[in-house]
Amino acid sequence: MRVAIFGSSGGIGTALVDQLGNDPRVARLYPISRTKTCSETLILNYDDEKTISAAAELIKADGPLDLVIVASGLLHDSNGLLPEKTFRSLESASLEKLYRVNVIGPALVAKHFIPLLSPDRKNVFATLGARVGSITDNNLGGWYSYRMAKAALVMLTRTLAVESARRNAFTVCVALHPGTVNTALSKPFQRSVADGTLVSPSNAAANLLRVIDGVDPSQSGHHLAWDGTQIPY
Structure with a gap:
């Protein structure tokens, strides 16, 4: 199995790389990130599509992929970007920044990497969804x-x-909600998390990989929770 992990320097991404790196089924693992975390990391910038295309061309030369996971995401930053409590706080810069990281980045990865997926066996393109992205559940x-x-x-x-x-x-495209994970993304909001529901990155990664192992083409397009249950659109 050949795997590419985007956002490999983040909390969940790092845990995914660690676990897949120890999986005997994985013949080749490509960590991809904005920052270099190991000698094998491919550097990529979602703001520069050429870096995504270059990574795809490099990997394409090695053969087809079986799994692509886009594990990057943005909720807040160190420059004062925070989730809005009211529509009165909406600002175009914040809207654009979150859309660029959480949507445009994965879309451009799909553009260049879905064509690299294996044509003759099950393959998965997975992104990190979130239950708060469910319209029905809001x-x-x-x-x-x-x-x-x-x-x-x-x-x-x-x-x-x-x-x-x-x-x-053979392709399965899924958005996966990892739960509330103990990473920098959730750190400012962990005080409001119910006891026993905060998940370690390692457990979150294991849950996501278990779901990925179990999905089939009939579930392509679904938004799935960490336990495999479908989240309503």
Whole structure:
């Protein structure tokens, strides 16, 4: 099995690389990130499509991929970007930044990497969804930019699934909600997390890989939780 992990320097991405690196089924693993975390890391910038294309060309020369996971995401940053509690806090810069990282990045990865997926055996293109991206499940409001971006990511996943089914019957495109994971992304909000529900990156990665192992083409386009249950659109 040959695997590419985008966002390999993040909390979940690092855990995915660690676990897949110790999986005897994995013959080749490509960590891909903005920052170099090991000698094998491919450097990529979502703001520069040429870096995505270059990574794809490099990997293409080695043969088809069986699994692509886009594990990158943005909810807040050190420059004051925070989830909005009210529509009065909406700003174009924040909307654009979250959309660029959470939607445009994965879309461009799909553009260049779905064609690299194996044509003759099960293969998976997975992104990190979020339950807050479910329109049906939104009963709390708030977090406008992040909710909108994650909802768009689910639509991207569904649309990729429709087209991929026409081109490669073995391809499964899924958005995966990892739960609330103990990473920098959730750190400012962990005080409100119910006891026993905060998941370590290692456990989150194991859960996601278990779901990926179990999916089949009939589930392509679905938004799935860490336990494999389907999240309503």
